[in-house]
Amino acid sequence: MDYLLGGSLGGLIAIVFAIPAIILEIKQHGEAVDAPLVVDARKVFGRKFARQEAFLVGLLIHVIFGFLFGLIYIVFVVRGWLFVTHAPYTFLSLLVYAVLSWMVAGVIIYPALGMGLFARREGTRVWLETIASHLILGVALWLLVQYFQPPFFLIPT
Secondary structure (H helix, E strand, O other): OHHHHHHHHHHHHHHHHHHHHHHHHHHOOOOOOOOOOOOOOOEEOOEEOOHHHHHHHHHHHHHHHHHHHHHHHHHHHHHOOOOOOOOOOOHHHHHHHHHHHHHHHHHHHHHHOOOOHHHHHHOOOHHHHHHHHHHHHHHHHHHHHHHHOOOOOOOOO
16 A cells, blocks of 8 residues: 555656646647756657657656656665665655666666656756756655655554
8 A cells, every 4th residue: 555655646746746837838838948847758769759749748757757756765665775864754765765766767767768868868957857856756755744644654663
């Protein structure tokens, strides 16, 4: 249950933080140049996308990353793999996890999607957007866990 809850919270956070980009895209009728926190995936696996498709694919990638962010953090907690802080659900552990997840996404996932190292093919400052996105996910997940403290988030002993 904790896995589904962690993934759902990560996905929910990603959707909430994508709202400004969605509103900008709607207001500019699909012609927004650079949506905040959502990477425009102009080309994935060698397939080029039209402007509106690129935004939707980028939004889908953003939400999937959010879901995986929450899910994998719970895996690290349950398995006791928080090797830097050894303290689950703390601000520092989520910040360290956010930076490490950004590095994994930038070095493995984005190149696998054909977007280049840290998605540099999508723009020169995309690396900054992606690290901001991961840090926001980490802080927001920490805030949600602190606020709700549901019994599903039990610290393993």
